[in-house]
Amino acid sequence: MNKKLHLIPTFHHDIAYLHPESWYTEFATRILDRAIEIMQENEDFTFTVEQAYFFDGYWKTHPEKRDILKKLTKNGQLHFAPGFYAVPDMSMPLGESIYMQAYYGRKVLKETVGYEPETAYIADCWGHNANLPQIIKQCGYNGYTFSRCMERSFDIENFRWKGVDGTELNTHWMSTSYGGLFFGNAEKINAEEVSWSDATSNGIRSLMKKNEERCGEDSQIMPVGGDMCMPCKAAPEIVREMNKREDLPTMKFSSFEEAFADIDFSEKAVYEGEFISALKGSFATNIQIKLANRRMENKLCAFETVSVLQDKSVDFDPVWKLTLKNQFHDIICGTICNESVVQCMEEYAEKEEELEKIGSDLANGKKKPFNTLNFSVNGIREENGDVKKYSAEAFSHLEQKTLEGTKTDLPCTYENSFYIATINSQGYITSLIEKASGKELVGAPAIPFGSTQVQADNGDNWVEFEYPWEGYHQIYSVNIPDPYDRRDLPTHRNVQMAANSVQSAEAVSYGEDGLRIVQTGCHSHWISKIPFTVTVTFAKDTPRIEYHMEFTNNTKRTRLRTAFPVKSSDIIRHQIPYAIVNRGEGPQPAERFIDTSDENGVGIALLNRGLPANNCENGIMMTTLFRSVAMEYKCDSDLSYNVGNSYAVDYAIVPHGKDSDCILWENALQFNAPIIEASEDINSDWSVKNAYISAMRKVDNDVFLRIYTGLSETKTAKITVPSEYVKYAYTDGLMEAEKWIEFNGELSVEIKPYEVKNIRFSK
Numbered sequence: 001m002n003k004k005l006h007l008i009p010t011f012h013h014d015i016a017y018l019h020p021e022s023w024y025t026e027f028a029t030r031i032l033d034r035a036i037e038i039m040q041e042n043e044d045f046t047f048t049v050e051q052a053y054f055f056d057g058y059w060k061t062h063p064e065k066r067d068i069l070k071k072l073t074k075n076g077q078l079h080f081a082p083g084f085y086a087v088p089d090m091s092m093p094l095g096e097s098i099y100m101q102a103y104y105g106r107k108v109l110k111e112t113v114g115y116e117p118e119t120a121y122i123a124d125c126w127g128h129n130a131n132l133p134q135i136i137k138q139c140g141y142n143g144y145t146f147s148r149c150m151e152r153s154f155d156i157e158n159f160r161w162k163g164v165d166g167t168e169l170n171t172h173w174m175s176t177s178y179g180g181l182f183f184g185n186a187e188k189i190n191a192e193e194v195s196w197s198d199a200t201s202n203g204i205r206s207l208m209k210k211n212e213e214r215c216g217e218d219s220q221i222m223p224v225g226g227d228m229c230m231p232c233k234a235a236p237e238i239v240r241e242m243n244k245r246e247d248l249p250t251m252k253f254s255s256f257e258e259a260f261a262d263i264d265f266s267e268k269a270v271y272e273g274e275f276i277s278a279l280k281g282s283f284a285t286n287i288q289i290k291l292a293n294r295r296m297e298n299k300l301c302a303f304e305t306v307s308v309l310q311d312k313s314v315d316f317d318p319v320w321k322l323t324l325k326n327q328f329h330d331i332i333c334g335t336i337c338n339e340s341v342v343q344c345m346e347e348y349a350e351k352e353e354e355l356e357k358i359g360s361d362l363a364n365g366k367k368k369p370f371n372t373l374n375f376s377v378n379g380i381r382e383e384n385g386d387v388k389k390y391s392a393e394a395f396s397h398l399e400q401k402t403l404e405g406t407k408t409d410l411p412c413t414y415e416n417s418f419y420i421a422t423i424n425s426q427g428y429i430t431s432l433i434e435k436a437s438g439k440e441l442v443g444a445p446a447i448p449f450g451s452t453q454v455q456a457d458n459g460d461n462w463v464e465f466e467y468p469w470e471g472y473h474q475i476y477s478v479n480i481p482d483p484y485d486r487r488d489l490p491t492h493r494n495v496q497m498a499a500n501s502v503q504s505a506e507a508v509s510y511g512e513d514g515l516r517i518v519q520t521g522c523h524s525h526w527i528s529k530i531p532f533t534v535t536v537t538f539a540k541d542t543p544r545i546e547y548h549m550e551f552t553n554n555t556k557r558t559r560l561r562t563a564f565p566v567k568s569s570d571i572i573r574h575q576i577p578y579a580i581v582n583r584g585e586g587p588q589p590a591e592r593f594i595d596t597s598d599e600n601g602v603g604i605a606l607l608n609r610g611l612p613a614n615n616c617e618n619g620i621m622m623t624t625l626f627r628s629v630a631m632e633y634k635c636d637s638d639l640s641y642n643v644g645n646s647y648a649v650d651y652a653i654v655p656h657g658k659d660s661d662c663i664l665w666e667n668a669l670q671f672n673a674p675i676i677e678a679s680e681d682i683n684s685d686w687s688v689k690n691a692y693i694s695a696m697r698k699v700d701n702d703v704f705l706r707i708y709t710g711l712s713e714t715k716t717a718k719i720t721v722p723s724e725y726v727k728y729a730y731t732d733g734l735m736e737a738e739k740w741i742e743f744n745g746e747l748s749v750e751i752k753p754y755e756v757k758n759i760r761f762s763k
Contacts, residue, residue, distance in 0.1 A: 095577025127277025138733030286334025294610030427505030
């Protein structure tokens with residue numbers, strides 16, 4: 001036989017999960033200690049470490065092992081995949097965070113053992129968006145391997161994954177899971193007390209047969225490990241003995257890079273699109289973690305931009321690293337024990353304080369609200385109890401005026417240049433006319449537009465509504481419908497509890513400048529209560545209608561969501577990193593917005609700020625705001641019910657006409673960008689037009705820009721930089737320059753559909 005069986009000893013390191021981080025760190029340390037011992041005793045044994053976060057800590061606390069680690073790496077025994085700082089959820093963090101996971105992870109590996117990973121091994125993650133091939137390839141990887149969420153209709157192990165921008169990436173699906181083969185914990189091959197049922201040729205034959213159904217005659221890739229799996233000291237001798245039999249393909253301990261090189265991907269089938277997410281309950285479990293993550297991401301990007309505009313070097317590494325660590329898939333998904341929930345939120349609070357101090361230092365006592373975006377912004381905001389109308393050009397301070405409001409009667413109408421909104425006595429929009437088309441956008445009047453509802457949710461931290469599993473979706477993708485009213489489902493248990501619980505509504509008019517409505521109420525079902533206040537803001541110069549909801553959860557096993565019945569949902573799209581994709585019905589993580597429209601593109605977008613669970617079913621567009629669930633059958637997790645906790649969440653709608661994707665991007669970015677206090681002395685000569693900024697940061701003495709359009713057509717971005725910057729270079733996703741070119745401070749950059757461009761400027 002020419003093909004090989006590539007055995008890849010590894011372990012999936014849970015930074016936090018059923019136990020606190022300290023427990024897993026201690027266990028992972030023992031695992032790596034054992035792996036080092038086996039590698040030293042067996043030159044044919046290899047071992048792969050996942051996350052640079054753990055390895056960085058091991059390197060710092062075990063200086064006596066550094067020479068050994070370098071030697072094992074040089075010998076080709078010690079490997080790293082993916083080498084991200086942490087293995088994150090691949091759907092909920094911003095695209096910029098995925099780039100930074102690779103940047104900080106590879107930086108650790110390069111500075112310690114000189115290793116550069118080439119395969120992005122994503123063992124345990126429930127969703128892979130359609131722009132990952134571009135991001136992953138830009139970060140120096142030529143291969144991607146994953147376990148969960150294969151598309152049922154495709155079902156192939158080795159293929160080329162084509163992303164939304166056209167980038168193709170060699171990809172392997174681990175159809176027999178990331179645990180693969182298990183040798184047990186024997187010290188010697190002849191240990192009588194150990195059963196070799198999984199490690200005998202029969203066991204291997206069984207796994208190989210399953211793989212062959214999806215990989216044909218290719219050499220096979222078989223992980224040897226699983227969650228926190230201790231490597232087996234007898235494994236090398238077992239493999240040697242098995243290879244003597246010559247009745248199986250040659251087995252060898254290997255790496256993902258070596259295994260990928262043994263497979264000819266050039267003629268493999270091409271898969272276009274994404275592997276949509278399963279375990280959908282995790283999109284809204286422990287929502288405070290998602291909200292904190294998005295605050296950190298938004299503030300980091302804002303303060304990095306200000307540091308460039310002021311030409312000041314600031315060390316953002318500690319804040320970035322904490323943010324990236326807490327994007328580990330179980331942490332950001334909220335599928336963690338009580339102690340880990342507490343630790344995570346305490347860490348966020350500490351780093352947010354550090355960011356605020358950085359902001360104060362940058363402002364140097366002379367501060368004024370500032371727009372960190374590269375395009376103009378406007379709207380209505382509240383500051384120190386005052387309602388203010390604001391506007392600002394790109395990279396400039398806000399011009400504001402305090403609005404004097406007058407209480408007005410409900411029902412009423414508010415009109416600006418974008419829409420005409422009719423509001424009833426309870427403060428709900430009953431009609432929303434998009435002016436450019438003249439079309440009505442509100443549908444299903446029996447369901448209040450913008451109302452919140454509470455549903456019984458008897459799932460757990462992963463699975464919504466029911467446990468055990470909603471079908472077999474541990475490996476495959478799931479996109480089952482999730483309607484507003486589940487009373488017609490076969491179980492009859494998932495009942496709608498309360499959808500229209502507004503007890504009072506008041507309106508304050510600011511004339512043509514704007515209108516604010518405050519609704520108060522309480523969702524009640526027997527002793528279960530969720531009191532709430534919703535503030536709805538209409539403003540003159542923006543199509544955005546903003547919602548701010550504050551509520552307190554006093555119940556268990558429920559789900560709170562907001563619902564917008566739309567007139568037409570012919571097209572349902574979700575925004576993912578740097579792109580907008582058609583997904584149709586079914587709940588999925590939306591990075592910043594979901595959009596519904598008719599076949600002509602007229603419709604409504606629903607913007608979120610750290611609320612990833614979005615869907616549209618039966619003409620009702622929804623975002624889940626909160627879930628009160630736990631996994632007490634697994635660990636101490638009653639804190640995940642979040643009983644007695646209060647929350648503030650923000651979302652918005654944008655009515656739009658056809659060909660309005662630029663409007664959606666600008667409003668979504670503005671809605672997420674914090675208005676920070678910046679020095680009054682900023683006088684920037686930076687300008688970026690016809691593109692959006694993912695990152696604008698200082699790198700050594702240079703400035704790095706990551707830009708995109710998020711559009712399906714080619715555009716030309718225009719960049720102007722201060723006169724002291726005389727060279728530019730296109731870079732990879734890790735900000736490493738390719739070839740420096742002198743220029744006069746103005747640069748035109750062609751950006752293809754859904755492409756991300758990386759550029760560095762030097763003095």
